[in-house]
Amino acid sequence: MNPEEVPQLIAQIALADPRVKRENEFERRAQVLMWAGILADVPYDYALKAAHEHYAQSVWPILPADIATRWTATVRDRMNRHTDPTPIADPDDEAAWRAELLATRHSVVTGQVAPAPLNELTASPSDEVQERLDRIGRYLPDEIGEQIARYRPVRAERERLARAGQPDPLDVRCDWCRAPAGEPCRQGKSLARRRSPHPSRIEAAAAAPKGQTP
Incomplete structure (x- = not known):
């Protein structure tokens, strides 16, 4: 929530509970600063809705901690x-x-x-996807593979393509750099691995019949 939105929030809450709004100018500024710090991560619309729900169940004045606590619980639930x-x-x-x-x-x-x-992402893959994953040669549990994906980007990308049902360029031989199937493309005469397959290899994989490796 932007600090500029806090006075508006307090004014809205004061329509239901005048006790919340400070009359003294010094106290009002201090109140805004306090609420802005506590509710910095809370969206304005959520904070207003939390106030509505609070007064639907309680006669006590709402505190910024009441809103922040609700927000933390909501975030935890969504991420879980x-x-x-x-x-x-x-x-x-x-x-x-x-x-x-x-x-x-x-x-x-x-x-x-x-x-x-979670169930949509971890459901058992189709026979075709499983066959491709087996051909890649998976040897780590899924949860471990996810944690080290950034250290093995080529394998992670192949697994992603398999699960998405998309053509995998490394399933076919590269006619440009002569890299065999299963190995990344090479960069010129240095034989260094390229970050991405050659365009012709991508096109060849897309054109290959399903289940066949040229």
Whole structure:
């Protein structure tokens, strides 16, 4: 909540409970500063709704801690029901990956999007997806794999594509750099691994019949 919104919030609450609003100018400024500090992370609309719910059940004056406590409980509940979906950003771009992840969490926390249920993300994969995952050669439990995904971006990206049912360029041989199936593309004569497959390899994977590896 912006500090400028706090006086408006207090004025709205005072319509139901005049005891909340301070009459003394010095006390009023101090009250605004105090409420602004305590409710810094709480959206204005949520704070007003929390006040409505408070006075629907209590005759006692509301305190900023009452609103902040409700907000903390709401955030905890939303995040307990949420499992981070895999970002679509380039997994080799750690800054973009992290930014997308944080943006998604912020949207869930603030109620802009619903939490992503765990059961939808961890349901058993289809036979085709499982076959692709087996071909990649998974050897770690899912929860461990998720924690170290940023240290193994190529494998993490292949698993993401498999679960999303999208073509995996590493399933096919690269005709540009001659990298065999299962290995990343190479960068020129240095043979260093590229961050992303060559465009021709991506096109070849997209054109390959399902279940077949050229």
